[in-house]
Amino acid sequence: MRSRGIRSCVALAICLGAVACRSARDVAPEPSKEVARLGQLLGKWRSKSHHLARSIASAVPDTDLTFTCMWTEDKNYLACSQTGQIGKRQIKEVDVFGYSKQDKLYSMLVLLDIENAPPQVYANWFTWEGDTWRFLPRNGVRSTWQFKTPDYHVTRTERSDDGKHWNLASSGEHTRVY
Numbered sequence: 001m002r003s004r005g006i007r008s009c010v011a012l013a014i015c016l017g018a019v020a021c022r023s024a025r026d027v028a029p030e031p032s033k034e035v036a037r038l039g040q041l042l043g044k045w046r047s048k049s050h051h052l053a054r055s056i057a058s059a060v061p062d063t064d065l066t067f068t069c070m071w072t073e074d075k076n077y078l079a080c081s082q083t084g085q086i087g088k089r090q091i092k093e094v095d096v097f098g099y100s101k102q103d104k105l106y107s108m109l110v111l112l113d114i115e116n117a118p119p120q121v122y123a124n125w126f127t128w129e130g131d132t133w134r135f136l137p138r139n140g141v142r143s144t145w146q147f148k149t150p151d152y153h154v155t156r157t158e159r160s161d162d163g164k165h166w167n168l169a170s171s172g173e174h175t176r177v178y
Contacts, residue, residue: 031075041069049172061087089115151176
């Protein structure tokens with residue numbers, strides 16, 4: 001019963017995100033300089049990721065996703081909706097990106113629902129250095145997103161048991177398809 005309630009919350013968040021977003025033809029205020037940089041993700045994207053084995057006995061399946069990103073009505077946040085497959089399981093994800101002037105960090109709120117797995121809600125913080133987003137380590141995981149061109153970026157995720165020695169866990173490519 002708890003899972004159904006969480007799934008309902010994720011569905012509600014998706015609906016609220018869709019209502020809060022407006023199309024490009026509508027008039028909206030200009031975002032701050034820092035938030036405007038997130039506009040790099042506007043549009044429709046195709047994402048493929050390869051996951052390495054966590055141990056000799058098991059591997060996480062590869063992912064194949066499509067995601068679309070748009071501004072919220074007030075242009076303070078960028079909302080992205082993802083759907084696709086992780087192995088043979090359906091995945092649904094909503095990401096909301098923002099910027100904290102106080103902390104001078106970008107944020108990514110994630111609502112994740114993978115078929116036959118408990119839904120997850122978590123936040124990531126990242127810095128922006130040149131063409132690379134560097135996500136701060138969280139629970140032994142850190143990631144980078146490097147923008148090679150405006151329409152293409154690569155991701156790299158690493159895991160560590162001690163916070164000092166990092167091993168590649170996955171890598172991916174994201175291509176804008178508009």
